[in-house]
Amino acid sequence: MKKYKWLLIGGNLILLLAYFNWSVVRKEQTLKEGELVLFRLAPVDPRSLMQGDYMALNYEVADIKRNHLADSFALVPWRGYAVIVLDSNRVAKIVRLQSDKSELAANEQLIKYHKGYFDLLKLGAESFFFEEGKGEPYTKAVYGGLRVDSDGNSILVGVYDDRFRLIP
Structure with a gap:
């Protein structure tokens, strides 16, 4: 035994x-x-007593009501796919939500989501951590940059300024 x-x-x-x-x-x-996708960030407070310096990544396109993605938050499935289209600067806009990987138009792409709180979708990384006391350059962040694969999985690669440049 x-x-x-x-x-x-x-x-x-x-x-x-x-x-x-x-x-x-x-x-x-x-x-x-993965393909680089930029999501416009909503304003947040980049400080946490427990975690130190970080930036919470709230994406503007993730607000269900503001972007008219569904009539009611209750009607949105807990998990699914957001269908996005990219503009010429690689900035994403959600065109619809769906529960599976059905057919897409040529300019459309999938990103996985799950429901969060307060009518928001969680599209990927929700926090961007940086070294203690080194947060000043990140105050200029306007976009969160994610690499998205063909299955809709995403990984945060950094934050970008208003000229679509990676903030080192």
């Missing part, structure tokens, strides 16, 4: 490490091959 216990623990450990490595490889692939 003891022999099988260690075999089972070892097998589970190998499976866990394999899953972890697979997810890292997928995220690296999204960073390398």
Whole structure:
């Protein structure tokens, strides 16, 4: 019995490490091959007593009522896909919400969402952390930049200024 216990623990450990490595490889692939999408940021307070300096990323397009994405927040599924279109500066606008990966027009793209609070959709990273005391350059942030893969998964790559340049 003891022999099988260690075999089972070892097998589970190998499976866990394999899953972890697979997810890292997928995220690296999204960073390398994903399409850059910019989301306009809504104003926020970039300070937290518990977390230090950071910027909460509230995206303007994620406001369901303001952008007329649904008649009621209650009618929006908890999880799904936001169909976005990009303008010439790569800034996204949500055109509709859907529950599956149905057919898209040539200029449309998917990004996964889940429902948040206060009529907002969660589209990806919600916080951008930076070194303590180094937040001054980030006060000029106007856009959050995400890399989005073909499945709608997104990874935050940084924040951008009003001229669509990455803030280092």
